[in-house]
Amino acid sequence: MKRRTYLSGMAAGGLAGLAGCLGSITGDSDDDTLHVATYNSFIDAPSDSPGVWIKDEFEERYDATLEWHTPEQELNYFIERHNEGVDIEPDLYYGLSPHELLRADENTDDDLFVETDRSVLSNAEDIGEHHEFDPQGRVIPTYRSLCAIVYDGRNVEKPETFEDLLDPAYEGKFAVSNPQRGTTGQLFMLWSINEFGDEGEYTYLDYWQDLLDNDTRVLDSWSDVYTNFENDDIPVIVSYANDRVYAKRFDNDLEKHRVALLNDQAYANYSGIVRFAESTNDDLAHEFMDFVLEPEVQAVVAERNVTGPTNDTTELPEVFEEYAQEPEEAVFFDYEDLQGNLSTWLDDWGRTVVDN
Numbered sequence: 001m002k003r004r005t006y007l008s009g010m011a012a013g014g015l016a017g018l019a020g021c022l023g024s025i026t027g028d029s030d031d032d033t034l035h036v037a038t039y040n041s042f043i044d045a046p047s048d049s050p051g052v053w054i055k056d057e058f059e060e061r062y063d064a065t066l067e068w069h070t071p072e073q074e075l076n077y078f079i080e081r082h083n084e085g086v087d088i089e090p091d092l093y094y095g096l097s098p099h100e101l102l103r104a105d106e107n108t109d110d111d112l113f114v115e116t117d118r119s120v121l122s123n124a125e126d127i128g129e130h131h132e133f134d135p136q137g138r139v140i141p142t143y144r145s146l147c148a149i150v151y152d153g154r155n156v157e158k159p160e161t162f163e164d165l166l167d168p169a170y171e172g173k174f175a176v177s178n179p180q181r182g183t184t185g186q187l188f189m190l191w192s193i194n195e196f197g198d199e200g201e202y203t204y205l206d207y208w209q210d211l212l213d214n215d216t217r218v219l220d221s222w223s224d225v226y227t228n229f230e231n232d233d234i235p236v237i238v239s240y241a242n243d244r245v246y247a248k249r250f251d252n253d254l255e256k257h258r259v260a261l262l263n264d265q266a267y268a269n270y271s272g273i274v275r276f277a278e279s280t281n282d283d284l285a286h287e288f289m290d291f292v293l294e295p296e297v298q299a300v301v302a303e304r305n306v307t308g309p310t311n312d313t314t315e316l317p318e319v320f321e322e323y324a325q326e327p328e329e330a331v332f333f334d335y336e337d338l339q340g341n342l343s344t345w346l347d348d349w350g351r352t353v354v355d356n
Contacts, residue, residue: 005233033065034285035067038095043068050300058291092276112277114277125292131144139272140289143305144307144309145270146330148259166210171214174236193267205352210256241324270332287312299314
């Protein structure tokens with residue numbers, strides 16, 4: 001198994017059926033209309049989704065129409081359409097992570113996505129090499145999130161290490177989403193694999209068993225986990241290192257929203273933009289890709305999405321400097337690290353935890 005860490009500042013599941021309809025903003029299909037797929041919360045989160053702002057700003061600048069496509073099954077919808085030989089309308093997928101790219105490659109017979117010539121993108125050269133995760137260069141990283149521990153500082157002490165979460169002080173007080181269903185749960189599982197490995201006397205599976213023995217709660221989704229935290233039902237959860245930026249925006253109690261970086265680390269998760277192989281609207285697709293890589297756009301997306309930029313020239317709002325947490329090390333498994341391993345890790349986790 002390969003393990004990697006990057007110095008700070010330098011450095012799921014099976015296919016669902018096609019039940020559920022494709023959500024989109026309708027319009028004419030021509031060279032002045034760009035179709036972009038993404039996940040629903042990027043457009044319609046309860047906080048301040050960046051999708052609406054991106055649509056308005058792009059359309060005003062380029063005198064074009066942007067249509068968002070948000071199918072219920074997200075990427076799986078397009079994988080199944082591709083395999084069934086059905087046309088894929090979107091030109092781009094915005095918000096593709098390393099594990100989703102791997103899933104697409106493992107479940108399609110030929111290419112779903114195509115590489116973009118970065119020489120036509122003026123902002124691509126400012127994307128730090130340490131953010132790259134696709135060995136074939138198809139996906140251009142657009143933003144980054146950091147998985148960390150969020151805890152209620154009014155009621156519990158700060159956990160400093162993975163082992164701290166096994167202490168009786170956290171018995172029944174820690175929750176994480178199911179790695180087979182929720183992104184943060186999967187990120188925490190990968191983080192634990194980096195820490196304990198998958199071979200030897202004590203592995204990540206042993207660690208998860210010890211978590212269960214300490215009455216750790218494994219819930220279906222990050223939303224379930226965070227709702228329990230907000231309702232004061234669970235004081236320690238797996239969430240994101242920028243949680244205090246989110247809390248400050250809504251004037252929440254910042255003492256309740258504390259962030260812990262276990263071993264001074266966090267697990268980095270990237271999302272990027274990629275072209276569907278069937279895309280023919282090259283010029284407008286390139287303009288949009290360059291647009292979302294602009295440092296000014298990256299800053300707006302970071303603030304609204306509570307994530308971090310990948311364009312290293314981006315200047316973030318002051319709230320990030322004061323409230324965002326940056327680890328000394330950001331742990332990260334890229335595509336090649338996950339390839340041939342992720343499915344096994346998840347299956348083994350399921351046998352240890354779900355079947356326990």
